[in-house]
Amino acid sequence: MEYVQLKDDIKNGARPIYLLEGNDAYFRMHAEQQIKAAFSELPELNFTAYDGADIKGSAYTAFTAAIQAFPFMAEKRIIKVTEFYPTDGEYDRYLKPLFDDFPSTTILIIVNSQGKKGVDLKRKKAVTYVNCNKADEDTVTRWAYITFKRAGITSSAEACGAIAAYCLSDMSRVAKEVEKLTEWAKDSKTVTRADVDELVYKDADYRIYEMTNCVARRDYASFAEISQDLLSKGFDENALIASLASYFKNLLYISSCGDRDADIASALRMTEWGVKKSREQARAMGRDRLAKLFNGAYALASALKSGEMTPSGAFEAATAKVFFS
Numbered sequence: 001m002e003y004v005q006l007k008d009d010i011k012n013g014a015r016p017i018y019l020l021e022g023n024d025a026y027f028r029m030h031a032e033q034q035i036k037a038a039f040s041e042l043p044e045l046n047f048t049a050y051d052g053a054d055i056k057g058s059a060y061t062a063f064t065a066a067i068q069a070f071p072f073m074a075e076k077r078i079i080k081v082t083e084f085y086p087t088d089g090e091y092d093r094y095l096k097p098l099f100d101d102f103p104s105t106t107i108l109i110i111v112n113s114q115g116k117k118g119v120d121l122k123r124k125k126a127v128t129y130v131n132c133n134k135a136d137e138d139t140v141t142r143w144a145y146i147t148f149k150r151a152g153i154t155s156s157a158e159a160c161g162a163i164a165a166y167c168l169s170d171m172s173r174v175a176k177e178v179e180k181l182t183e184w185a186k187d188s189k190t191v192t193r194a195d196v197d198e199l200v201y202k203d204a205d206y207r208i209y210e211m212t213n214c215v216a217r218r219d220y221a222s223f224a225e226i227s228q229d230l231l232s233k234g235f236d237e238n239a240l241i242a243s244l245a246s247y248f249k250n251l252l253y254i255s256s257c258g259d260r261d262a263d264i265a266s267a268l269r270m271t272e273w274g275v276k277k278s279r280e281q282a283r284a285m286g287r288d289r290l291a292k293l294f295n296g297a298y299a300l301a302s303a304l305k306s307g308e309m310t311p312s313g314a315f316e317a318a319t320a321k322v323f324f325s
Contacts, residue, residue: 022132
């Protein structure tokens with residue numbers, strides 16, 4: 001299930017084993033908190049945490065014994081294990097008998113930041129998988145909108161979308177910015193796009209994203225404004241040229257790759273929405289132009305590193321190739 005479905009699922013009762021897996025720390029942490037808040041009684045006596053890296057060989061005996069122990073004056077005992085990636089052999093030897101007949105008095109919470117080599121826990125008996133990967137922009141936008149609404153604050157889809165975009169859909173940042181805006185709007189009870197533009201910090205990666213997107217639109221004025229802003233905040237010309245080269249390289253890859261958008265998104269650490277937008281940009285720019293722009297940016301980066309060009313000269317040449325050649 002998706003993280004956003006967990007709250008309703010909990011209302012139907014506890015699951016034996018929860019696998020909270022994904023790259024968004026906010027989702028992992030809050031999913032764990034929701035489960036513990038719903039089912040934990042006397043946590044000082046009925047909650048135990050383990051580090052998965054420590055569970056090897058004979059340590060499995062103590063781990064499985066803890067899972068089978070009865071709770072003290074409560075209905076459920078909660079066991080949590082983080083970064084737990086058992087091999088197929090370890091699963092078959094130590095865990096399969098337990099998972100096949102899991103004790104009704106225990107809840108096991110497995111919190112993994114990523115899927116690593118080893119047994120596929122998502123497909124094992126009694127395991128409920130909760131997807132804690134970074135959400136797409138639409139999901140984060142809806143979350144911000146609903147959170148404002150619950151606080152009695154009116155907002156627009158445009159304003160909430162801007163929060164998601166400026167924070168790169170990082171839920172930890174989004175939650176903090178929404179909390180800040182909720183406090184700021186306690187009198188007006190309204191959050192507008194102008195408020196978001198004024199008060200929400202734009203992640204540096206988002207500014208790079210804005211800058212490179214100007215290329216596809218041939219929007220030189222915005223490109224110049226954003227690049228100067230980045231240079232004034234600690235970025236150097238080499239970093240900006242490298243960002244352009246990476247942008248052109250990704251567009252080339254996406255335009256020539258026949259894989260599904262989901263697979264490309266995983267490989268490039270993008271959202272599927274971002275892959276779709278990149279396909280559109282690559283189609284508009286054309287592969288020949290993209291290849292020339294990538295080769296030009298790469299050559300300028302090399303000339304800068306070797307001392308053949310000054311930083312400002314290399315970046316001016318890159319800008320000229322992108323917008324005026």
